[in-house]
Amino acid sequence: xxSSSNQLEKKSRRLLIAASGTGGHVxxxxxxxxxxxxxxxxxxxxxxxxxxxxVGDRYPMHLISVAGFQQKLGLGTLKVLFRLIRSIWKVxxxxxxxxxxxxxxxxxxxxxxxxxxxxxxxLPVVLHESNALPGKVTRFFAPWCTAxxxxxxxxAKSLPKAKTVVVGTPVxxxxxxSLSHHDLSDLPIPEDVPLIVVVGGSQGAVAMNQLVRQAAPxxxxxxxxxxxxxxxxxxxxxxxxxxxxxxxxxxxxxxALLMRANLAISRAGAGTITELTVTxxxxxxxxxxxxxxxxxxFNAKVMVDAGAAKMFRQSELNAEQxxxxxxELLENRDQLxxxxxxxxxxxxxxxxxxxxQLVRQAx
Numbered sequence: 288x289x290s291s292s293n294q295l296e297k298k299s300r301r302l303l304i305a306a307s308g309t310g311g312h313v314x315x316x317x318x319x320x321x322x323x324x325x326x327x328x329x330x331x332x333x334x335x336x337x338x339x340x341x342v343g344d345r346y347p348m349h350l351i352s353v354a355g356f357q358q359k360l361g362l363g364t365l366k367v368l369f370r371l372i373r374s375i376w377k378v379x380x381x382x383x384x385x386x387x388x389x390x391x392x393x394x395x396x397x398x399x400x401x402x403x404x405x406x407x408x409x410l411p412v413v414l415h416e417s418n419a420l421p422g423k424v425t426r427f428f429a430p431w432c433t434a435x436x437x438x439x440x441x442x443a444k445s446l447p448k449a450k451t452v453v454v455g456t457p458v459x460x461x462x463x464x465s466l467s468h469h470d471l472s473d474l475p476i477p478e479d480v481p482l483i484v485v486v487g488g489s490q491g492a493v494a495m496n497q498l499v500r501q502a503a504p505x506x507x508x509x510x511x512x513x514x515x516x517x518x519x520x521x522x523x524x525x526x527x528x529x530x531x532x533x534x535x536x537x538x539x540x541x542x543a544l545l546m547r548a549n550l551a552i553s554r555a556g557a558g559t560i561t562e563l564t565v566t567x568x569x570x571x572x573x574x575x576x577x578x579x580x581x582x583x584x585f586n587a588k589v590m591v592d593a594g595a596a597k598m599f600r601q602s603e604l605n606a607e608q609x610x611x612x613x614x615e616l617l618e619n620r621d622q623l624x625x626x627x628x629x630x631x632x633x634x635x636x637x638x639x640x641x642x643x644q645l646v647r648q649a650x
Contacts, residue, residue: 301385302646304346305331305378305392305401306338311558312393313341315415315642318457319391320346322643329385331378331401349381353400371400378404389433389650393417394425402428411649415642417456417557420585421445433649436642438557439589454642455635456561461542463639471543474514474533481511481617484548484568486559487518494601495573499552500527501606506613507531514544542566549623550616552609555587555598563590564634569626570596571612573604595630 302323306316320328329347332338342348351374378400382390389411392398398414405412416425417438429435429449437443438456476482483506485499496517503513512531517524519536527534538544545551545566553559555574563570572590574583590596597612616623635641 300326300650301387302326302328302650303331303349303382303385303387303390303401303405304328305390305397306395307331307333307336307397308338308395309556310337310341311417311556312395313338314459314558315417315457315639316391316393317341317345318459318463318639319415319642319646321460322639323646329381329387331381331397333397351377351397351400353396374400375403375407379408382408382410389413389646391415391646394422396424399424399428402431406431413642413646413649415454415456416442416446417561418442418582418586419557419589420580420582422579422582434645436645438561438638439586441585441589452641452645453635454645455638456557457639457642458558458562458565459542461540462562462565463636471540471547474544476512476514476533476547480531481509481549482547483511483513483613483617484544484551485513485515486551486553487516487521492518492554492575493521493523495552495554496521497523498573498604498606498609502610502613503527503529503532505610506617509614509617511613511617514538514548550613552613555583555590557586560586560590561634561638564595564630565636567627567631567634569616569623569630571609571616572596572598573601574598576601589633590630593629593633595626595633 304316304320306312329349330342331349333353334350352370353374382404390401390405391413392401393415402412411433413434413436414429414432415436419439419441421442426445429446435446435449435451436454437451440453443451487495499515507529515534516537517534524534545562545568548568551563551568551570553570553572555572572587574587587598591598
């Protein structure tokens, strides 16, 4: 009788998760939520953002209207400030009415009203920062939080007043279920050919895609296959046709694809970097040049310093250089194997579990 009462008490524990915008914010939050079955979880999001698709009806969703501050002060700043104040008030109401025990957030501008509202009510907050260079919101609000989980050790330098814990970045469940099995039966790729996987990420891969299409013909001559995930905003996505070239806007089973790949050509978002380390995939990284404060270059440097990747600046890279860099790696299997091992050496496979445990401790 007592144990069923304890179970009921455990299940009545309530947690609000604030994660919005890109997959880099939402995927880690979902991964952590899946590791907290004893909590009733509800979600805080922004209208018309990715969380409405990714979270779906798994968790009840609360929506607030909030935006990031722009560089220049003006009328727009006042509008953003007004929306922020209104959002803080709304989140306070959500937390009070729902009797939530605390907040978990993965950064970005939605974390500002979530952190302020929670701390004004005396509730604990755990913030996860996946980037090697934390964003402005994280740097400002980290000291307010009960704990700050970081994806890369390098992030701690930018958060001197926060209680930081290195936990890695939680990855999608497909990357945790089985890393020994990679079924790509839906893609017609022969087993014994070198495979290059091109991953643009969610923010502007058009320029990188153009470089890859210009460089690819020589790779085909050498027997390589290319799976090119172009994203949905590339107007030239269908311009290259070749039997060894598969162009897709996205691919669902990324864990299997990266496990099979001999080499990835990729942007350097924190989520992508983490997935490359978990699957032990050597990479050529081309950081998105317009990322806030060039933070993708800092993420890429983590892999480069570990010996797991080579990094090129998009502004300094042409198709011929990319061609040559890829050929040199494909022709040097020993180096690829070393890079794969170096990637695995910096992976934190159980990041979701570690982050969930941090949430339990804070609450």
